[in-house]
Amino acid sequence: MPVSLDDLAKRDFLRAIVARDVSTGRYGGRVVTRFPPEPNGYLHLGHAKAIVVDFGIARDFGGICYLRMDDTNPTTESMEFAENIAADVRWLGFDYGDRLTFASDVFEAMYRLAERLIEKGLAYVDECSEDEIRQLRGTVTEPGRPGPWRDRPAAESLERFRQMRAGAFPNGAMVLRGRIDLSATNMLLRDPILYRIKHAHHFRTGDDWCIYPMYDYAHCLEDALEGVTHSICTLEFDNNRALYDWVIQATEVVPPELAPQQYEMARLEVEYIVTSKRRLKQLVDEGHVRGWDDPRMPTLAGLRRRGIPPQALVAFIERVGIAKTNSRVEYSLLEHAIRDHLNLRARRLMGVADPLRVVVENWGADEVDELGPVPWLAEDPSLGGRSLRFGKELFIAREDFELSPPPGFKRLVPGGEVRLLHGYAIRHLGHELDGQGRVRLLRVEVDRSTRGGDTGRRMGSIQWVEAQGAVPATLRLYDQLLLSPTPMADPSGRDFLDLINPDSLVEQAGLLEPAAASLPVGQAFQVMRTGYFAADPDSRPGALVLNRTIPLKDGFVRKEEAPPVDPVAVVGEDERRKRKKRPAAELRAEARSADPRLAAAQDELLAAGLDPAEADVLSGDHEQLALLRAIAAACGDLPGSARFLTNELRGRDVQPAALMDKAPSLGALLTLRGAGTLTGPGASRVLDVLLAEGGQPAEIAQRLGLSSLSDGALRAEVQAVLDRHPDELSRLRQGEQKLRGFFMGQVMKATRGRAEPQLAQAVLDELLNP
RNA sequence: UGGGCCGUGGUGUAACUGGCAACACGUUGGGUUCUGGCCCCAAAGAGUCUAGGUUCGAUCCCUAGCGGCCCAGCCA
Numbered sequence: 001m002p003v004s005l006d007d008l009a010k011r012d013f014l015r016a017i018v019a020r021d022v023s024t025g026r027y028g029g030r031v032v033t034r035f036p037p038e039p040n041g042y043l044h045l046g047h048a049k050a051i052v053v054d055f056g057i058a059r060d061f062g063g064i065c066y067l068r069m070d071d072t073n074p075t076t077e078s079m080e081f082a083e084n085i086a087a088d089v090r091w092l093g094f095d096y097g098d099r100l101t102f103a104s105d106v107f108e109a110m111y112r113l114a115e116r117l118i119e120k121g122l123a124y125v126d127e128c129s130e131d132e133i134r135q136l137r138g139t140v141t142e143p144g145r146p147g148p149w150r151d152r153p154a155a156e157s158l159e160r161f162r163q164m165r166a167g168a169f170p171n172g173a174m175v176l177r178g179r180i181d182l183s184a185t186n187m188l189l190r191d192p193i194l195y196r197i198k199h200a201h202h203f204r205t206g207d208d209w210c211i212y213p214m215y216d217y218a219h220c221l222e223d224a225l226e227g228v229t230h231s232i233c234t235l236e237f238d239n240n241r242a243l244y245d246w247v248i249q250a251t252e253v254v255p256p257e258l259a260p261q262q263y264e265m266a267r268l269e270v271e272y273i274v275t276s277k278r279r280l281k282q283l284v285d286e287g288h289v290r291g292w293d294d295p296r297m298p299t300l301a302g303l304r305r306r307g308i309p310p311q312a313l314v315a316f317i318e319r320v321g322i323a324k325t326n327s328r329v330e331y332s333l334l335e336h337a338i339r340d341h342l343n344l345r346a347r348r349l350m351g352v353a354d355p356l357r358v359v360v361e362n363w364g365a366d367e368v369d370e371l372g373p374v375p376w377l378a379e380d381p382s383l384g385g386r387s388l389r390f391g392k393e394l395f396i397a398r399e400d401f402e403l404s405p406p407p408g409f410k411r412l413v414p415g416g417e418v419r420l421l422h423g424y425a426i427r428h429l430g431h432e433l434d435g436q437g438r439v440r441l442l443r444v445e446v447d448r449s450t451r452g453g454d455t456g457r458r459m460g461s462i463q464w465v466e467a468q469g470a471v472p473a474t475l476r477l478y479d480q481l482l483l484s485p486t487p488m489a490d491p492s493g494r495d496f497l498d499l500i501n502p503d504s505l506v507e508q509a510g511l512l513e514p515a516a517a518s519l520p521v522g523q524a525f526q527v528m529r530t531g532y533f534a535a536d537p538d539s540r541p542g543a544l545v546l547n548r549t550i551p552l553k554d555g556f557v558r559k560e561e562a563p564p565v566d567p568v569a570v571v572g573e574d575e576r577r578k579r580k581k582r583p584a585a586e587l588r589a590e591a592r593s594a595d596p597r598l599a600a601a602q603d604e605l606l607a608a609g610l611d612p613a614e615a616d617v618l619s620g621d622h623e624q625l626a627l628l629r630a631i632a633a634a635c636g637d638l639p640g641s642a643r644f645l646t647n648e649l650r651g652r653d654v655q656p657a658a659l660m661d662k663a664p665s666l667g668a669l670l671t672l673r674g675a676g677t678l679t680g681p682g683a684s685r686v687l688d689v690l691l692a693e694g695g696q697p698a699e700i701a702q703r704l705g706l707s708s709l710s711d712g713a714l715r716a717e718v719q720a721v722l723d724r725h726p727d728e729l730s731r732l733r734q735g736e737q738k739l740r741g742f743f744m745g746q747v748m749k750a751t752r753g754r755a756e757p758q759l760a761q762a763v764l765d766e767l768l769n770p
Numbered sequence: 771u772g773g774g775c776c777g778u779g780g781u782g783u784a785a786c787u788g789g790c791a792a793c794a795c796g797u798u799g800g801g802u803u804c805u806g807g808c809c810c811c812a813a814a815g816a817g818u819c820u821a822g823g824u825u826c827g828a829u830c831c832c833u834a835g836c837g838g839c840c841c842a843g844c845c846a
Contacts, residue, residue, distance in 0.1 A: 012783085038846055073845065130844060139842055141772045175844055185773040187842050196844035215846045238775055239841050264775080271781090277846095319794065321783040323776095326839055330781045333795050343808055379808085410806065421804060453804050461804050529805045556806040585834065613823070613833055647824040651831040680825075688787095728790080738790055741827055745789025748826085757826040764826095 008060055012322035014053065014263055018061055018230055027229045027258065031063025034228050035089070036219065038070045039082035039203075042292045042299045045313070046275035048092060049268035052317045054232055055094040066226055067096040070103050072218045074202035082203075088300040092310045103218055104204045106225050110213050111165065113221060113251040114176060114194060118157045122250045123194060124150060125160040127174040136182075137190050143183035144190045150179065164197055167210045171197050178217075180246060188243045192216055220244040223260040224253045231260045234267040235324060265322050271331040271485035273298045274496060279488075288500055289481070295536075295547050296481040296504050306478065307524050307534025307549035312341035328486065338550050342524055342532045347376035347383060349519075350421060350463040351512035351527040353475050355395035358442040358464070361429060363392040371452060374422045386515040390423055393467035395511050397530075400462040401431075401442060408556070410460030412442075419461040421528065425450040463528050469514040473544035476536065477506045477551075516544070524549065588620030601625050608638045614646050627656040627663060634667020637674060644670060648684070654691060665690055669697040682706040682753035709754045717755070718763050721746045732768070740764075 009019035022029050035054040037047060058065035067089055071077050086100060117123035126133065126149045138144035161176055163169065176195035184190055194217040199210045213221075220243075223231045231244075241262045248259045269275065275298055283289050283297070292299055295306035303313065316337035320329050372387035400411040400418075412418040417427045424446040434440040450456070481504045484490040490499060512527070519525060524534045531551035538545040592598040602619035606612065618628050624645070632641040644666075649659070659666070669690065673683040678701055686700045701707075709717065721743060722729055732739040747760050 010784090010786095036846090040846085070846070076845080133844080134842075137842060139772085142842095143772095144842090172844065187773085190842085193844055198844085212844095214844075219846085235775065236840050237846095239773080242774095266776090319782080321794095323783065325776055325783090327782065330795070333782070336795055339807085348805075378804095408806090419804060423804095455804075458803085460806085463805080526805085526807085529807070531807095552805075552807050554806065611823080617833065643824070647832055650833095651824090731790085736790075742790050744826060748789075759826095761826045 003060065013324070014230070014232060014265060014322055015057060015060065017263060018057055021229070022061060030227070030229055031058055031061040032065070032227050032229045033058045033063065033232060034066040034068050034223065034226065036068045036070045036222070037085050038073070038076075039078060039085055040073070040076040041081060041277045041281065042301055043085055043088045044275045044277075044280065044300065045270060045273060045298045045303070046268050047088075048300060048313050049317050049320075050232070050234075051089055051092055051094060052314055053265065053322060055089075055096075056318075057230070057232070063229075064099060065094075065096065066099045066101050066228070068101045068103065068222060068226070070215075070219065070222070071202070071204060072103050072212050072215065074198060074200040074212065077203060079203045084301070088304075091300065091304060093314065101226065102204055103213075103222050104202065106222060107205060107209060107213070109225060110218060110221050111211075113253055114213075114217070115158060115161065117178070117194075117251055118154055118161060118176075120250070121154055121179065123157070123176055123178050124152060124154075125157040125164070125174050126150070126177045126191075127160075130172060133175075133193075137187070138182070140187060146182055150182075150191070161195075164195070164211050165209070167199070169197055171199055173197060176211075178243075178246070178250070180243075186239055186242055188216065188239055189246070192243055216240055216243045217247055220247050220260065220262075221251065221253055224248055224258075227258075228260040231262045233262060233264055235264045235326065237262070238264050264324065266324055266326055268317065268320065269326075269328045270298075270334055271328055272480045272482055272487065273331075274482065274487050276488070279496060282497070283481075286497075288497070295476070296478055305536065305547065307532065307547050308338055309341050309524065312338045315341060331480075331485070335550060339532070339553065342526065342549070344379070345377070346524050346526045346532055347519070348378075348526050348528050349376075349386075349513055349516055350388070350465060351473070351510055351516065351530070352395050352397040352400075352463060352465055353477075353508045353510045353530065354398040355465075355509070355511050356398045356401060356439060356442060357467070358394040358396055358426075358444055360392050360394065360426070360446055361443055362445045365392055367392065369451070371422055386513075388422055388513060389466045389469050391466045391468055394420075394464050395467060395470060396420075396442075396462055396464050398439075401428075401439065403431075403439065411462050412460075417459055419450070419453055419455050419459050420464045421461050422453045423451075423464060424448065424453070425455045425459065463530075465511045465513050470511040471514060471516045471544060473510045473512050473516070473546050475508045475510040475533070475546050475548060477508060477548045479504050479506075510546070512544070526552070584620075585616065588616060591620055598622070598625070605638075605642065610639055610642050614642050617646055618642055623656040627659055630660060630663030631667045631670065634664045635670040635674070637670060640670055640674065641667070648687065652687075652691060662690065662694065665695070665697055672697055672701065676708070676756075677701075678706060679708060679753060679756045681748060681755075681757065682708075685753045704753070706753050708756065709751060711759075714751070714755055714760060715763055715767075717751050718747050718760065718767055721750055722767060740768075743768075 005019040005023055009016040018031055021027065022031060033054045035051050037043060055065045067086060069082050069085070089096065114123060126147060128136065128147045128149065132147065136145050136147050160174065164174065174197070175193045177191045177193050180189045180191055182190050193214050195211045195213055197210060198212050201207055202209065244262045248254065249256065274280065280297065280299065284292055289296055293301035293305045295302055316334050319333065319337060369390040370387050371390055373385035374388055375381055375385040376383040402409055402411065402413055405413045412428055414428055417425055419425050426444040426446050428442065428444055430443045431439050432441040480501055482496060482499045483501050484499045487496040487499050522535065524532055526532050529552065532549040533546040534549055536545040536547045592602060598619050602615055605615040605619060618624055628641055628645055631645065632638040635641060669683060669686055672678045673680070678686065682701065685704060685706065686697050689695065689700045689704070690697060725746065728739050728742060732743070743764060744761060747764060748755065748757070751760070
């Protein structure tokens, strides 16, 4: 059964918007999104969120999503990048079908629209230098100034633009600019550059073009031309939205009702992870990692090589959610998603890192025991199993034997006993040390009655491999590449390169059970009690290389364990200059000092006994003041009107000027309320209707049936509410006082504005405490 | 010294039209166990950035303040 629009709308604010548009028939009910990477690098975890959101929303609403390469800057882009990106998207599990497109597909259309813009006088060719343009643009606090080319004739601009396209000028000689507003507070609207000259070879269009569109001009047109309806990007593009809308409207590329709409969401940031193309490139170029697909890299290629299943990434992203708050997710949530996915499906096998030789004293030198079959995954027998080989010489993990065990240690200790998983219980008889005092060999005896690991009593369990059939493997154990949860802004002030973990990759020799050699490649598996692993492409026959995707959670807490992270000194507190917004209060004060009539009004309101805050707000401009006077005139209650205006009307997002003709009705409403004819909530309902449709308050009240409830009727309603919620009632009687509000709410809802709150409260109290 | 966006447990996201501040991760304790994993049970942890206001009732509406992020590329 498909999920309803309502359910979809509850998932996040973007789906709420799309659901609303679908249900109101906007765009004819179509939903078209796009994931628009620039093919100049590798996709990373941050992109994964965009993919999940863009493709996910299209899928949920039965729409489509384009994979569109935003290839508007030929100097940095390549087909190789584009192909890798497409492969990464597919790997994540999203099917773009035949909807792989390129911005360069529509270069011609964009060019023609630019000519139209020039003809309409909305764009011009500016021959200022880059520096001059910067100078003339002004700053965030000073407006820009027009340059000498801004008002040149359209025909001249058009001719120049055509010459630009024809290759008549060198790079940087001139640009095409939109003519918008040089004094706009939004810097992007100060005559943005639309086209620049770039004599460069483009990986798709070759040398067809020597002018290329800028992002702000190109992106919205690509969207519009593809029929995109909802164009989702990250928060920092918020300022660009005005320009996005301007270009679409100015070029008339599509009729207004088909204009795509841009929405912004927070980008995904995760502790210990940097997602910045520049920084990642730096890590690769300077040799801090072994390449873009190094398993320590947050690139999709790296995560894939590490063995992280794409479904886990998707689950992680869905768990994080979508909002507009800049945030940083804990690394543990990512880890949880990975373990959660792998736990249900990864085959278990046995292997030991840093092997320690074990000789079974009471076992024949040539005696071999085939154990099993042991299921690959106890929870899923359909996966089948394999047999294990037991012999005189074994290996266990060095960490599973302790000469001086910490309290609570459940593995092998001198004289102690432990279970070899699916094998036998063994007892420590003795051990040999090497020159450095390190254990080099263990002597044990088996308890033959415990074959198959069935010991009949509880004891610690460890994994093991039999020496003859053991498969050697190189284990690559990974840890955080960067040591700070906020590598780009570490409190210590250190640069992220100084935060690189020297132990982010540790290689260990390991031994695996024989069946490991025949495991399908690319198969994620768990080495029991150790972690999840996946074979690395570096593997050769007979020389297995395994990446540890993630260790298992370790519930064992050693008592002597100290906090591992050194507390980094907090230095260099940013001497941050504080920028204050121009307060609205200041503007009102200014208005009053410039206009004596407003000042007089404020005095008048104060004299009438208004709250000073209200008097201030209401005397800031004439429109509001006029409305106040009109309402007060209609009902004869100035303070009441003031309160009503500040608290009811301002909350409903209406313009004072638009309300002037309704002032008499509003006054009448206040009168009804004052006389007790209408209850507070009833008045509120009338107000809603009044604002939406107009009309006379008394008539509306009558139509809505808002006559006040009689005492008896109210009592009956309250009793009915109590009867309807026996569970809550008993909880309340047991002392959950907050349920008073719940019952009050139910009563108010049931009476739909016909009950006076104080009265209802009194009745409720009475019935609750007889 | 302009404009825009955003402030809810340690973290991330919810909370219908103003009506029991919820879910997940994490943490702690316990249980179970042939993986110190998984699973099960329980607990602690925010009164919603602050201060006022409206209201029977405010995370939600109003006012003021505080804090964070983005914008002055011929990058996207």
